[in-house]
Amino acid sequence: MNVDKNPVIFIILAAITILVGTLITTFIPLFAGITAVSTENIRPYTALELEGRDIYIREGCNNCHTQTVRPLPFETARYGSYSELEDSAIDRPHLWGSKRTGPDLARVGTKYPAQWHYMHMKSPQSMYKRSNMPPYPWLGDRKLDTRYTAKKMKVLDYPFPGKDAKDLDGKTEMDALVSYLMRLGKEVKGTP
Secondary structure, three states: OOHHHOHHHHHHHHHHHHHHHHHHHHHHHHHHOOOOOOOOOEOOOOHHHHHHHHHHHHOOHHHOOOOOOOOOHHHHHHHOOOOOHHHHOOOOOOOOOOOOOOOOOOOHHHOOOHHHHHHHHHOHHHHOOOOOOOOOHHHHOOEOOOOOHHHHHHHOOOOOOHHHHHHOOOOEHHHHHHHHHHHOOOOEOOOO
């Protein structure tokens, strides 16, 4: 039987093949539970880190930076060990990305001190002459809007102890963003 000579049979067989492939690769792992990762050892976001993550998304940082190190030798040599499920287990949405106009930030919190991030956000070219990243000095002048912080923490099921609310007092958007950047690479409890 020449399937390629009869377009109707070819289309039907192709559709069946695609459906079977989809069932095997998508739905079976979901029901088998092999895609779930334990969040027991994951450090939840603090209120300041979560606000910083929202600013990171708002300012479009994830359009140029990825947050996943692929298991390729040249990437692990530059950025450290490759990313695992635990690294982004509690992120909603995930910020893995695929475009690398700027460097990968998956481990940036373990690489530089906070002061470096402040200087870099104010003037990237002062840190790297050829950087094409725009400066964000106004974030240091904008007071952090915390009206919805507790609600976001509750919806995302992150603990919101009273001390977190006090940590937000007098903070700027730059403080929040740097706090988030300093967390990257330290998601798993016990990471130095």
